[in-house]
Amino acid sequence: PKLCIMGELDSLICAEHPDCDPQTKAVHACGHHAQCAALIGVASILREEIVSNRLCGSVRFAAVPAEELIELEYRKTLIESGLIHYPAGKAEFLYRNMFKDCQIAILVHTLPEPEEGIRIFGGCNGCIIKNPVFHGVSSHAGAAPENGVNALYAASLALQASNALRETFRDEDYIWFHGIITDGGASANSIPDRVGMEAYVRAKTVDSLTLTNRKINRAMSCCAAALGARLTIQDTHGAFPLENAPALISLAETLKPTLHIPLTCDWSNWRASCTDMGDLSQLMPTLQAYAGGGCNPLHSDSFFIKNPETAVLGAAAFQVQMVQCLLSDGADKAQRIIDTYQPKFADAADYLRAVDSISRSFHSVSHLNDEIMITL
Secondary structure, three states: OEEEEEEEEOOEEOOOOOOOOOOOOEEOOOOHHHHHHHHHHHHHHHOOHHHHOOOOOEEEEEEEEOOOOOOHHHHHHHHHOOOOOOOOHHHHHHHOOOOOOOOEEEEEEEOOOOOOOEEEEEEEEEEEEEEEEEEOEOOEOOOOHHHOEOHHHHHHHHHHHHHHHHHHOOHHHOOEEEEEEEEOOOOOOEOOOEEEEEEEEEEOOHHHHHHHHHHHHHHHHHHHHHOOOEEEEEEEEEEOOEEOOHHHHHHHHOOOOOOOOOEEEEEEEEEEEEOOHHHHHOOOOEEEEEEOOEEOOOOOOOOEEOOHHHHHHHHHHHHHHHHHHHHOHHHHHHHHHHHHOOOOOOOHHHHHHHHHHHOEEEEEEEEEOOEEEEOO
16 A cells, blocks of 8 residues: 655745744744654654564655645636646645555644644535625716616625525534625725625535535625626635545554554544645545644744644654554555545546536626626
């Protein structure tokens, strides 16, 4: 079997953080640098013959960029220029066939809890990023508002309609919807003719994610049509849900007596945050664990690594022991996990077709003479 051990290459833009780069304002405010330090630790241990000679199989080490979905406008320019094809790193790596032959994926993320050990949750939500733009007709807000079509009212109504859908969301699907208006008009004395929004749809399964996104598109489109506005929607695949493989969680639990830091497996705890490790979990058995050692909220201007003993060395030790458990004794455990896993997608090509079906830009509401056309 071939295992893939990963660390993510991400910083965030946080101008108020004392350690941020003075030019770019980028800073490691989520602990990805600790992931990469742990990755080097795992590699340095596994290269020792006293360890590797007892193992059957191979390990691929991957430093993967762009887990954080930031600077999307910049990434769109990279896509348009042909330098990349997808805004998230795991999707781009799958497109480039860089996970070829990998059969199990493991990563340890940092937790903002300095005294915490290793924690494993059931998984994380997936997400779709939405950028709706409502187009109206500008007019003098005092003298002739009847000649205008208010794009801001259409956008506001769309947010209300989307919120009204919440009672249709099942608790077990962990559905979240949150949106903001990013461009609300140029002047209070003019009827706004263009209003932009950004929103996230999050859910626990691929099916509930795509179904909810379709509901939101329908609600927004009908609100735009009701007020005579036009609507363009750009949907971007963010991540599929992370479903930690139960067999890998069970295997991790067996490490409690030998790991030098506490290990907690909280199967029932589902996180509403998203990670593109979820994309890999729809193709192969995947485990994303969390290591304590960080301090203060993730993505904040006060986050830092307070306890590198756990964030780096503890994370490395856990991953080394997982590799040893999976690949010892003729790799029997790894092979059984691989053989019994049922992926959502048959292969990377099947996965990419699903991603492409989500990521699209289209005219949801358009007008032709007196006809209003809605496309979902």
